[in-house]
Amino acid sequence: xxxxxxxxxxxxxxxxxxxxxxxxxxxxxxxxxxxxxxxxxxxxxxxxxxxxxxxxxxxxxxxxxxxxxxxxxxxxxxxxxxxxxxxxxxxxxxxxxxxxxxxxxxxxxxxxxxxxxxxxxxxxxxxxxxxxxxxxxxxxxxxxxxxxxxxxxxxxxxxxxxxxxxxxxxxxxxxxxx
Numbered sequence: 669x670x671x672x673x674x675x676x677x678x679x680x681x682x683x684x685x686x687x688x689x690x691x692x693x694x695x696x697x698x699x700x701x702x703x704x705x706x707x708x709x710x711x712x713x714x715x716x717x718x719x720x721x722x723x724x725x726x727x728x729x730x731x732x733x734x735x736x737x738x739x740x741x742x743x744x745x746x747x748x749x750x751x752x753x754x755x756x757x758x759x760x761x762x763x764x765x766x767x768x769x770x771x772x773x774x775x776x777x778x779x780x781x782x783x784x785x786x787x788x789x790x791x792x793x794x795x796x797x798x799x800x801x802x803x804x805x806x807x808x809x810x811x812x813x814x815x816x817x818x819x820x821x822x823x824x825x826x827x828x829x830x831x832x833x834x835x836x837x838x839x840x841x842x843x844x845x846x
Contacts, residue, residue, distance in 0.1 A: 673701045762801040776804045780811060784839055791815035811841060 671678045671686035678686030689699040715722045715730035722730035729737065756766040756775060764775040771778060780794045781787050783806050788794070795810040796803060815832075 673699055675701070676705075758802065764802055764804065776801075776809055779804050779806060780809050783809075784811070789835075811839075 669680040669684075670676070671680055671689055672684040673686075673689050676686055676689060678688070681687045682690045683693070685693060685699060688705045689701075693699050714720070714724055715733055716728040717730070717733050720730055720733060722732065725731040726734045756764045756771075759765050766772060766775065766778070774794075776794045776796065777788055791814050793812045793814065795812050797808050797810055800808070813832075
């Protein structure tokens with residue numbers, strides 16, 4: 669059977685009405701046939717993010733993408749690929765950190781150390797190029813150094829520059845220009 673409201677083509681649930689019109693009758697006391705029903709387009713489809721095969725949760729997104737969009741500190745776009753479950757947590761400063769027997773420290777520093785093949789040394793920091801502290805892809809990370817000589821004499825600066833070149837000779841950054 670079809671709903672008794674003339675413009676409705678849904679299946680009857682109770683008292684000659686579809687579920688939506690019956691709920692209106694129960695809550696408002698009238699089916700309000702002249703008012704259109706809310707449309708839940710996509711409610712049974714999947715996530716609208718390209719390549720995501722998860723089922724729809726809210727706002728056209730799966731639960732993970734919806735949560736990412738709602739809770740992102742920097743307005744992070746939901747269409748970035750979802751990361752794997754890593755066991756880390758996000759600290760108050762917005763960085764993902766680990767405290768397990770295998771991994772300890774901020775994820776961006778761990779990723780850079782793995783890329784360099786050595787631990788970071790004093791004075792080295794890792795900068796997120798796009799400003800998103802949770803985007804720890806190596807393409808988004810830059811190695812920065814804050815070390816500098818204590819003097820301002822040219823001969824001291826030259827010596828410091830030579831030492832700096834020697835220090836970074838075996839890294840992927842050696843000989844590249846931004």
